[in-house]
Amino acid sequence: MATMSQPQHFMNTSGELDAVWIHKEPYSNRPHFSKLNKDIKVDVCVIGAGIAGVSTAYELVSRGLKVAMIEAREVLSGETGRTSGHLSSALDASYVDIAKKHGKDAAKNAASSHQWALKHVGEISKQLGIECEYKVIPDYEISQYEKSDPKHEDEMKEIQEDLKMAKELGLPVSYKPDYAIKGWDGKVDQRDVGIYEEQATFHPTMYLVGLLKWLAKQPNFECYTHTRMLNIEEKGLLTTKEVQVSTLDGNTITCNDAVEATCIPLQKLSIVAQMEYFRTYCIAIRIPRDSYEDCLINDQADPYHYIRFTGCDDKDDYLVIGGGDHKVGQEEEAGRFAELESWVRKRYTQAGSVDYKWSGQVNDSVDLMHFVGLNQGKSHTYVITGDTGHGLTMGVLAGKLVADEIQGIENPWSSAYNPKRLPPLSSIPSMVAHDVQINMQYKRFAQSDIPDIESLAIGEGGILNPKTKKPLAVYKDDQGKVHQFSALCPHLQGVVCWNKTEKSWDCPIHGSRFSKDGVQIMGPSKAGLSPADENGEAAQQQAIKA
Numbered sequence: 184m185a186t187m188s189q190p191q192h193f194m195n196t197s198g199e200l201d202a203v204w205i206h207k208e209p210y211s212n213r214p215h216f217s218k219l220n221k222d223i224k225v226d227v228c229v230i231g232a233g234i235a236g237v238s239t240a241y242e243l244v245s246r247g248l249k250v251a252m253i254e255a256r257e258v259l260s261g262e263t264g265r266t267s268g269h270l271s272s273a274l275d276a277s278y279v280d281i282a283k284k285h286g287k288d289a290a291k292n293a294a295s296s297h298q299w300a301l302k303h304v305g306e307i308s309k310q311l312g313i314e315c316e317y318k319v320i321p322d323y324e325i326s327q328y329e330k331s332d333p334k335h336e337d338e339m340k341e342i343q344e345d346l347k348m349a350k351e352l353g354l355p356v357s358y359k360p361d362y363a364i365k366g367w368d369g370k371v372d373q374r375d376v377g378i379y380e381e382q383a384t385f386h387p388t389m390y391l392v393g394l395l396k397w398l399a400k401q402p403n404f405e406c407y408t409h410t411r412m413l414n415i416e417e418k419g420l421l422t423t424k425e426v427q428v429s430t431l432d433g434n435t436i437t438c439n440d441a442v443e444a445t446c447i448p449l450q451k452l453s454i455v456a457q458m459e460y461f462r463t464y465c466i467a468i469r470i471p472r473d474s475y476e477d478c479l480i481n482d483q484a485d486p487y488h489y490i491r492f493t494g495c496d497d498k499d500d501y502l503v504i505g506g507g508d509h510k511v512g513q514e515e516e517a518g519r520f521a522e523l524e525s526w527v528r529k530r531y532t533q534a535g536s537v538d539y540k541w542s543g544q545v546n547d548s549v550d551l552m553h554f555v556g557l558n559q560g561k562s563h564t565y566v567i568t569g570d571t572g573h574g575l576t577m578g579v580l581a582g583k584l585v586a587d588e589i590q591g592i593e594n595p596w597s598s599a600y601n602p603k604r605l606p607p608l609s610s611i612p613s614m615v616a617h618d619v620q621i622n623m624q625y626k627r628f629a630q631s632d633i634p635d636i637e638s639l640a641i642g643e644g645g646i647l648n649p650k651t652k653k654p655l656a657v658y659k660d661d662q663g664k665v666h667q668f669s670a671l672c673p674h675l676q677g678v679v680c681w682n683k684t685e686k687s688w689d690c691p692i693h694g695s696r697f698s699k700d701g702v703q704i705m706g707p708s709k710a711g712l713s714p715a716d717e718n719g720e721a722a723q724q725q726a727i728k729a
Contacts, residue, residue: 190726193698198685203467219407233263236444238582265543270301275572300579313393324377366475460694469535512691627678
């Protein structure tokens with residue numbers, strides 16, 4: 184039986200399972216910063232120390248602004264450390280669909296901004312001497328169907344239509360019929376590839392550790408961890424004079440501008456209601472070095488499979504495959520890792536052991552475009568959210584875009600990603616359906632996962648819903664000790680669900696997540712789950728004070 188992690192494990196990452204990136208860059212290698220214990224004044228406060236926050240801080244610091252970055256846990260503890268690590272302008276949403284919803288200019292800005300971002304990572308790593316396995320490689324778009332299936336040809340025609348649009352937008356693309364990818368030696372025949380050229384991969388945490396080490400040496404940068412934002416308030420009557428960022432511990436950061444780079448903004452609704460929240464799954468499986476073509480691969484299934492490769496040791500590399508997406512807290516996690524492994528072994532027969540399994544979170548904008556810029560109803564508070572499966576390139580391009588807007592520099596990407604934009608009429612039906620589906624999740628108020636605490640297995644959790652009391656989130660640790668918390672998400676009072684894979688509590692309403700001990704690890708909730716017994720209180724305090 185697997186042993187549950189200690190409460191402080193969730194200070195380093197957002198799940199029970201570890202991603203492959205710790206194979207070469209363990210948590211102990213990451214820079215450590217102190218907790219904020221006083222009031223400070225800076226030009227810009229950046230909230231969140233993942234790729235969006237670090238990239239924004241880098242752009243601002245490089246331009247001479249004084250920046251403070253705060254993080255509720257440790258740096259890189261969020262989704263950046265749980266990504267599949269691809270850098271691509273071959274977006275999940277087709278350029279044909281983006282152009283239909285937003286116009287060709289917006290589609291061109293989406294293409295150019297992501298292409299700029301993936302190249303910019305290479306430029307920065309070279310400039311600062313960061314060894315992060317950055318490689319320029321092709322991205323292969325393939326059909327989910329075998330070549331003998333009539334649906335294969337139909338799907339390849341759709342890929343070619345998107346390639347045509349991508350070429351018109353200025354991206355380097357091509358098409359190769361009957362192309363067989365080296366290393367794909369199984370009997371499953373899915374030949375034919377649409378190619379997005381000049382794409383890239385890298386080791387995400389090695390890159391960001393290097394960037395953080397550079398930032399830490401700059402006199403106009405400071406970083407504070409274990410410093411949880413409580414509120415952002417713009418001060419002033421007719422025009423904002425200053426922004427105050429208050430923390431849970433009672434300190435205040437006074438600044439000219441604030442940037443929420445928290446994956447999901449820590450607020451009630453507005454753009455939070457314009458996104459859908461998904462869990463996605465990855466495995467890293469050994470494959471003999473030099474036995475394969477280094478590339479990105481994406482099929483067209485729903486949910487689709489996505490592949491990249493990364494280093495392992497002198498003998499093997501890792502094939503990283505992801506997929507199995509489902510809405511947060513709304514489906515069982517079981518069987519998804521097994522499906523990914525089976526898919527690989529049928530196609531790459533030299534695949535060896537599976538050394539890492541983990542899951543992450545994807546936040547899809549209903550209208551297909553990111554939200555980067557001034558938040559709705561704000562004059563000096565910026566947001567970066569709606570990754571739509573491309574959080575790494577979004578985080579990098581957001582750094583430049585937000586820095587430009589703070590400095591009053593015109594940027595052609597601004598209109599495409601403007602958080603204040605009105606959704607296109609074509610998105611209204613999907614937004615209404617999304618709202619209806621979300622509201623249906625409140626049915627959990629009348630449901631119970633377990634009949635009583637005694638029936639709960641060791642190492643598992645569930646919702647106990649007494650008819651006369653509010654629902655409780657209950658789990659048993661390895662010693663059989665029971666830990667209880669309120670099951671109500673502090674955001675909008677949804678009843679959380681137990682995530683068996685990551686040993687976390689996930690809210691099916693707007694994707695907030697909490698460690699097994701109730702610590703908030705994903706917004707939009709600002710706070711954690713309230714402990715409901717002494718064991719719960721003790722474990723939560725152990726995590727927070729780590």
